Amino acid sequence: MAIKQLLKRTSGWLYLNSPVGRNQLHGAGVILMLHRVLANDRAAELPHRNELCVGPKAFEHLLAWLKKHFDCVPLMDILQPGALRSERPKVALTFDDGWRDNALNAFPLLQKYQVPASIFLSTDYIGSRQRFWWESIGETLWGTHGEQPRTHLIECLQHMGRPLPALCDDPDMQRRSLALLHFLQSLKTLSPLDLNHLTDACPQESLPQALDWQQVRTLEASGLVRFGPHGASHAILTGLDDQRLDEELSRSREALRHGCNRPLPVYCYPNGDNDARVREHVANHDFSFALGTGTGIYRGGAEDPMALPRFGVSQRTARNPDLLSWRIYRGARP
Template sequence: MAIKQLIKRTSGWLYLNSSVGRNQLHGAGVILMLHRVLSNDRAADLPHRNELCVGPKAFEHLLVWLRKHFDCVPLMEILQPNALRTERPQVALTFDDGWRDNAANAFPLLQKHQVPASIFLSTDFIGSRQRFWWESIGETLWGSHGEKPRMHLIEYLQSIHHPVPVLLDDIDVDRRSLTLLHYLQGLKALDPMMLERLTDECPQESQPQALDWHQVRAMESSGLVRFGPHGASHAILTGLDDVRLGEEISRSRDAMFNGCNRPLPVYCYPNGDNDERVREQIAHHDFPFALGTGSGIYRGTGDPLNLPRFGVSQRTARNPELLSWRIYRGARP
């Protein structure tokens, strides 16, 4: 595995520093997808956090690397390019959900390195104590809130026929974390109401998980960050009937217009899930662009309502050459 990673990192570095790579990326836009920036890197290293979280050191390392190889631009500059595009490829940062640590940990580093970003808000959570099920259930099962809440949730999950794996008690931390990751991924298929009930069985945290509207407006006023909708309740849009789908999109759109001065004309699909019916509804609500989670670079072609992005994990933030390898794969004709 180490040799395979080394080959990818080396190939990625060669790609970005070769005439072939520069030619392939000329005039192209790369959109990156992040979620959280935690307060320390050790917490972000664990497998059940790695995909959605980066630590501050890894995030700053990523920003420095991006500025070296790309022009870091606002998302709309990629989606609506002007005639002044430079020779270098462009990259835009996006954050999904609207986590509170976007303001506490990500924003100061974006300011320090003057890298613009777009944050897509699950609007029901903003300014409320409503919780993201993945975080609440995951951290309770991990034991972050103590053994008593952990055992209570385990017993509740057993009672509704979703028992946790035995390996969740494994003495090896990485193996236990990987088991938790796979278990949480399996819960994604549950009905949103069931996930909400499971979240209610978890202890309430001292701080809200999501941003509030004051933080949103403060970041927006900096001129460095813009905001768009990421659903209202974070429900998977493809699983909603037509009425609920329209309500979800309308509610999130209206919240953005009420809470922001200049919301983005871009929708971001929760979990990236979309189909023709969902895209038609997004267009009907006057969004010319929408972000998915499929990998690829943006050249102004393809479906503007299913734009590609490259996900950034703690692993790739620490080793951005792995990201350049994925960009290379996504840029091939």
């Protein structure tokens, strides 16, 4: 595995520093997808956190690397017609959900390196006591809040027919974390009602998780950050009927209009899930663009504006950004 990673990192470095790579990326835009920036890197390295979390040292390393190889620009500088004409490839940072640590841990580093970012808010959570199920359930099962809450949640899962795998008690931290990651992924098939029930069974110590509206306004006033909607309740849009879909879109749009001065004309699909019906509804709510989770670079017109590609950033790729350049190479191929 180490040799494979080394080959990817070397190939990524060669790609960004070769005439072929620079030619392929000329006039292109790269949109990065992040979620959380935790307070320390060791916590972010665990498998059940790695994909959604980066640590502050890894994030700072990523920002310095991006500044070296790209023009770091606001998202709309990539999406607006004619905006991609540049000697260097452009990159835009996006954050999904609206985690509080975006303000506490990410924003000071964005300021330090003067890198703009767009944050897409699940608006029902902003300034409220609602919690994201993945974080609440995952950290409770990890034991972050103590053994008694963990035991209570395990009992609730058993009643739902979702017993916790034995590997989630493995004494090896990495194996235990990896088993928890796979278990959390399996819970995505539960109904929103069941996930809410499990989240309610988690302790209140996990609050608050999301930004509040004062933090949103402070970040927006800096000129470095703009905001867009990532759903209202973070419901998976493809699972909603037309009426509930329109209600979800309207509620998130109105919340941004009241909470921000310049909300983005860009929608960000929860979990990346979309289809032709969802894309049509999003466009009918006056969104010119929408972000998915498909991988690829943006060439300005070749892609469906309602399903734009992004590259996800994990702790692993933030710490080793040449792995990211290898993924960009893969996504840039004709």
